Structures are given as C-alpha cells and as structure tokens.
Amino acid sequence: MIARVFPRKTNASPTDGLAFFREPTIENISDCIEAGITEVHISVTFTWDLDRAEELYYAWQILGVPVEVGGPAFxxxxxxxxxxxxxxxxxxxxxxxxxxxxxxxxxxxxxxxxxxxxxxxxxxxxxxxxxxxxxxxxxxxxxxxxxxxxxxxxxxxxxxxxxxxxxxxxxxxxxxxxxxxxxxxxxxxxxxxxxxxxxxxxxxxxxxxxxxxxxxxxxxxxxxxxxxxxxxxxxxxxxxxxxxxxxxxxxxxxxxxxxxxxxxxxxxxxxxxxxxxxxxxxx
CATH class of the missing domain: 3.80.30 (pyruvate-formate lyase- activating enzyme)
Known part of the structure; x- marks a missing residue:
C-alpha cells in the first residue's frame, strides 16, 4: 500500500484518504499505519516546488518506510x-x-x-x-x-x-x-x-x-x-x-x-x- 504526498493541491490532485499535502500529523500517521502503508511517494509536478518536496521527504521519514520522490519535475x-x-x-x-x-x-x-x-x-x-x-x-x-x-x-x-x-x-x-x-x-x-x-x-x-x-x-x-x-x-x-x-x-x-x-x-x-x-x- 502506497501513501502519496504532494507539495501543493490542485484540481487534478487525488481526493482519497491516502493522499496528503503537508507534513504528517498524528492522525495521518495513524491512518497510514492502519492502512498498512509500505511506501511513501512524493509526487512533484512543478520545478519550483522542489524545495518544498525536500522538506516533505524528510518529514515523512517518520513512518519508517521507504520514501521516494519523483514526478514531472524530475x-x-x-x-x-x-x-x-x-x-x-x-x-x-x-x-x-x-x-x-x-x-x-x-x-x-x-x-x-x-x-x-x-x-x-x-x-x-x-x-x-x-x-x-x-x-x-x-x-x-x-x-x-x-x-x-x-x-x-x-x-x-x-x-x-x-x-x-x-x-x-x-x-x-x-x-x-x-x-x-x-x-x-x-x-x-x-x-x-x-x-x-x-x-x-x-x-x-x-x-x-x-x-x-x-x-x-x-x-x-x-x-x-x-x-x-x-x-x-x-x-x-x-x-x-x-x-x-x-x-x-x-x-x-x-x-x-x-x-x-x-x-x-x-x-x-x-x-x-x-x-x-x-x-x-x-x-
């Protein structure tokens, strides 16, 4: 099971419960554990969001599962x-x-x-x-x-x-x-x-x-x-x-x-x- 993280929310962003747009909260962590998350993917569309993506990359390490970064910006x-x-x-x-x-x-x-x-x-x-x-x-x-x-x-x-x-x-x-x-x-x-x-x-x-x-x-x-x-x-x-x-x-x-x-x-x-x-x- 994969959690997806995005530096910004747009009209095209997923709307399900495992799509996130900020650093993990206690509730987010609980939802991910309950869902059996085994990976976190940070998807970056715009190059000007790369710095924000780096912040999210380190923040989501708290889950203790592999965190990958990719997307059109790369x-x-x-x-x-x-x-x-x-x-x-x-x-x-x-x-x-x-x-x-x-x-x-x-x-x-x-x-x-x-x-x-x-x-x-x-x-x-x-x-x-x-x-x-x-x-x-x-x-x-x-x-x-x-x-x-x-x-x-x-x-x-x-x-x-x-x-x-x-x-x-x-x-x-x-x-x-x-x-x-x-x-x-x-x-x-x-x-x-x-x-x-x-x-x-x-x-x-x-x-x-x-x-x-x-x-x-x-x-x-x-x-x-x-x-x-x-x-x-x-x-x-x-x-x-x-x-x-x-x-x-x-x-x-x-x-x-x-x-x-x-x-x-x-x-x-x-x-x-x-x-x-x-x-x-x-x-």
Whole structure:
C-alpha cells in the first residue's frame, strides 16, 4: 500500500484518504499505519516546488518506510499510468510524450520526439501532451472510451492545431465534449490555429458554446502587453476563447504586471464576456 504526498493541491490532485499535502500529523500517521502503508511517494509536478518536496521527504521519514520522490519535475513523464494514483479519478493519460520540440516545454527533454501509447483506462479528462500524434487506431479507441463516460469529455492536455485532420474533428464532435483546448504558443501557431477553427466549425462546433478554447502563452522574454493582447484577439478571431498561460522559469518566478495581465485573460467569466463582445461587434 502506497501513501502519496504532494507539495501543493490542485484540481487534478487525488481526493482519497491516502493522499496528503503537508507534513504528517498524528492522525495521518495513524491512518497510514492502519492502512498498512509500505511506501511513501512524493509526487512533484512543478520545478519550483522542489524545495518544498525536500522538506516533505524528510518529514515523512517518520513512518519508517521507504520514501521516494519523483514526478514531472524530475522529467518523469514517460512511464505507465495508474488511474487514481497521482491524479484524481477521471483524469487520464492514454499516451506519453510528444513529437514537438518547443523551447518553453519540459516534455521534449524526456520524450525525445516519441509518443508512447498506453493501455486506455476509463476517464473523461484527457491529459495527453499530444493525443493527435497517436495512431488512428489509438485515437479512435480513446473516443469510443469517452462516449461511455457519464461526464462529458474535456481535453485539458490540448490538441495540436497542425495535426488536426477533418476526420478527427468530426469524431470529436460525436463525443460532444464539454471543452477542448489547443494552444497558441508561437507565431507559427497562428495559421494552424485558424485552420483548426475552420475544421472544428465544419464538424459542427459552434463558437458561441465556448467549447473551443485556447491556451495563449505570454510573459516570456521579449514579449509585450501589446503583442500578447494582439494574440488574444487573433485567438478569438479564430473562434477560440483565449486562456492566458503565463510563462514561468524553472524557479517559478513571474512578473507582477504580467500576473495582472493574465488575470484579465484567464478567468472564464471575463474571457467569455470578451469573446461574446468580440463576435457581437463583428456581426
């Protein structure tokens, strides 16, 4: 039996009784002993949580069982996936890795341009780094799995604009997802993003539903507020609701002014209103 410890709690964190987010309390220790815990795994997603993970590593030694530290912050991204272990129920990886080599992303350091298809577990929130890069058979099997779920699908991991084919867009429409995300990270992404919007609309997606959403990277070196806002408007013009993703270095540092800009462009109520107003003015 394994206890899992996390430096911070997120929407994706497990919710069972053996998932912990701080140093062990007397109650935690009692629960672990009663459950027969034989290992403690500290899972670290963000590099800026490494110092906190070290503190937790020493604190959880009190159980007297092996304590291991790993996770994406250690480039541990290509292994198997066990539902519910390090992510809450419903969140799934059906593949690992990515074919791209983006300068701002840590995935290429361990994927080396490879996508590893995994056994498909039931879930509704797809976290794959590049699911459109998987084989046709795998993608179709994932879509069939999603059709069986009680929850409408969400593609949080994102869909690569340059890879989307019309048959995939049509299949996505059959699933009736709640949200699907793509990304506008560099200037080269704009034309594929526009084409992606066209394919999704051809498949039957309606921009007013706000299903089509797009992460827009901002705040990196040499970026400007004017350029970032231009990308937000280009994203809306391509029929996607923008979601500002603020660039962080490995220490997790961000600029206060950029954080203010991000708040204006990442809250669904605000961005949804901006999107509606943008399209209303075009009519």
């Amino acid at each position: 480039d541990d991204r290509m292994g198997d996936f066990k539902p519910g272990m390090y992510l809450r129920d419903g969140y799934v990886f059906t593949s690992r890795g990515c074919t791209k080599d983006c300068w701002f992303c840590s995935v290429p350091r361990c994927a080396h341009g490879v996508i590893r298809e995994l056994p498909i577990a039931d879930g509704w929130n797809i976290l794959d780094d590049n699911i459109l890069g998987t084989s046709e058979a795998h993608f179709r099997a994932v879509c069939e799995m999603l059709k069986r779920q009680e929850h409408p699908a969400i593609f949080t991991g994102g869909l690569e604009p340059s890879l989307l084919q019309q048959w995939q867009a049509n299949l996505l429409r059959e699933i009736k997802p709640k949200r699907l995300y793509t990304a506008y990270d560099t200037k080269d992404d704009l034309e594929p993003l526009i084409e992606m919007g066209k394919k999704l609309r051809t498949a039957g997606f309606v921009p007013s539903s706000h299903t089509m959403r797009c992460y827009v990277l901002c705040g990196y070196e040499e970026d400007s507020f004017e350029d970032a806002e231009k990308r937000m408007h280009q994203t809306m013009q391509a029929c996607f609701v923008p979601y500002a993703m603020l660039f962080r270095n490995e220490e997790g540092r961000t600029d206060a002014q950029w954080r203010s800009f991000q708040r204006e462009w990442c809250r669904p109520i605000i961005t949804g209103k901006k999107f509606n107003e943008f399209w209303y003015e075009r009519k």
